Amino acid sequence: MAVAVAEAPITVARRRIVKGDKVLVGALGGLALIALIVIVGPFVWHYDANATELTAQLSAPSAEHPLGTDNLGRDLLARVLTGARTSLGAGAVVVIAGAVLGSVTGLLAGALGGMVDTVLTWLTNSILCFPSIMLAMAVVMALKPGIPAVVIGLSIHSFPWYMRTIRGEVMRIAALDFVKSTNAIGASQGRILFRHIFPHLVSTIVLQMAAVFGAAVLSLAAMGFLGMGAQPPEAELGAMITEGQQFFLTGQWWMAAFPGLVLLIAVTLTTVIADRARELLDPRGEYIVAD
Amino acid sequence: MPRRIEARGRVQRSAIGAAVVLFAGALSACGSTSSSGSTTASKPFTVNWAVNITSLDPAFTCPGDENSFASNFYGRLVKLSTNETSPGITQIDPDPSKVQPDFATKWDVSDEGKTYTFTLQSGKKFDNGDPLDAAAVKYSLDRTLKIGACGALSLQLGITQPPLITSVEAPNATTVVIHMRQAYPALLYSLAQSRGSIYNPKEIEAHGGVQANSPNQWLQSHTASSSGPYVLSEYVPGNHAVLTRNPNYYGTPALEPTVRVNFVTAVPTLQVQAQNREADVTLGLPPQVVKNLSTQACCKVITADSPTPVTVSMNYQGELTNNAKFREALTYAVPYTDIINKVAYGYGDSYYGPIVPGMAGYKASLEPARTYDLGKAKQLMAESGVNSPTLNLMINPTAPGVSDIATLLQSAWQQIGVTVNIDAKPPADFTTLFNQGKYQSALLFENSTPIGGYELRKKLTCDAPTNNQHICIPGTMPLLDQLNNTADPAAQQPIVDSLVQKWLENSPTIILYRAKFTAVVSPDVKHFAYAPNFRLADWGR
16 A cells, blocks of 8 residues: 555556546547647637728628627637637636645645744635635726736635645645654655655645636636726637627627637536546545546 | 535536526527517506616716706706607707796896896695795705705806806795806706706705715715605615606606616616517617617617717827827827717717707807828828827726727727727726826717807816816917806807817817717607606606
């Protein structure tokens, strides 16, 4: 059993992915495909996302405009590609910023304890008193409407979740025999923390990132929906859905439907990944699920 | 790991929610072309209004919609005359010389036009039985002046320093005398508006009284009895209000015994309820929705010329926007026709000047529309001496159509070398910054008063608090003084013309178009009247 404990869960997960968890591989593949399309697409597709052409206003999907055009005659495919890049990219920034900040503070709080732990716990509890949208709105009010302000607000709100989880994990792992042994042979605090404890936290962080990503993208969309996210003429999925909703019932369904569909697919895929990752990265899964 | 589960659950719920919304929207879209024609006889007359009312006190509140709603509960000394534009549909005439008696049966003008003596109907009461008399009128006008807010400014047509109205007297129960510092016949126009409302003094004194320069908080969500055609019998702020006919109203009774006003800001809801005839009248729909509904059997669209220009206001003292040639160049680089046809969906028209067409004082020959002329715009840009400028355009993105117009202007002005930075502000910030004049340019849906002289005074008086653009054109102040002291509208016109000419020479504002008033009504509605203050008493099936 000692081998099972020493092997990091991420290693187990990688091995199992390679062996073939079809749902997870499918979701990861789908997300990778979306990422590839939104990164490369705007450079390949010949329409400018912001170029207005009023003579083509509200055109239905066609060969010329596969997803139709919006009320200013802008090509919707170009805007969906650019908008998805903005939304998913901003979601990724929120996830990474939250993970970095949350990991550092979680490690510090869990390892050092005492006053540092008390202050950081108090700080994170205070932040979590606010709904994420409210906090993002407060940051937007303090700065100015736009994606950067929303990303800052959502990042601030996301890091406490990482911090609390990692703090608990650090405390749990620090009490295990192998850490105590390492300590007994005279290893430094830093070495114990980063060489022996941190690898065991990677699965937790990755899992948290997958969960936060979907929530962040939806919150970004909600802020765009409220007019506080992307500002005109910048394309962003939430803002596009807002613009499109007024035209939904007048027959121009494509304006809201396509951005909504992309959002739905991206969030569903990350939800599936988070769900599968929880099972895969759980060290106990090694004993429950046969390879 | 409860957090992981919780976070995942939230994402799943959100994703499912998004799917449900899309599905529901798709279902609604599928049914959008049918009209159910539900029965209307048994339900109260229903008005769906895309507005959020925050105050019911016309003496205090500024927004036009709030004044419109609150004005239904209060009578006034006089009323505006109306013209029938089509069978059952009327529109007001803003000409002060055509004002008609209302609670006052007649009035006499004396002291070279500076004193108005009104004779009132006798024996009238508020809805609760309290006497409606000259004392109530005096109390109401004094209250409006004492609060000193938008009501006082509007009641005196902008002449507040020193005040136009020097005193109000009530020598007996049926006589009210208004003394003015100078003759000003347009006072009758403002007395006919919400600012001339007659409140029940007993109610107000019982609920906080009158404080100088301060609103009465109770009146933000209550009415001081009713002297008007309707009584507010139920009010849930932000949701709905129920109006019932005032049995003691001194005038012609309201057409409908009960009116339910729903305050709904969700456009899809407004649209679906209009299609299903759940609303008899729908107000505040975006133009593309109005256009769509105009082609359906469920609805008919009523339009009216209203003093509501859509403008880009330039800070006259601001860096870059203080250049007259630059401002003028921008006016010739606006795709006016495209904006009217593609953004306003035809519910608008063009003009260029400080006085909106139809206002008292407007002269069409002086204010012809400017046209899209890229060559002229480029030439003016060259003359302005400005190179590769960046213009900050402040917008309130929550207002329908604003982002579209800003985007179009950004593209259009790029062609003359002007980079537009669209600066979106939350509604409260937008209002504050604009009122404080802290902006370079701002895209506005204006709501003007249909009195040209008043508008000129508001916008051209140097250093006036109402002059948000900081416009100060040499030679205008003597003309404004002259205008303030000229009572006769005919004698005012040459002065107004001179002021308009000075405004045009400086192009301080870009008038994109004048938005028309639109209301979507059910075919069952047989009577509808448009006025700056909506008079629901004249609407009915």
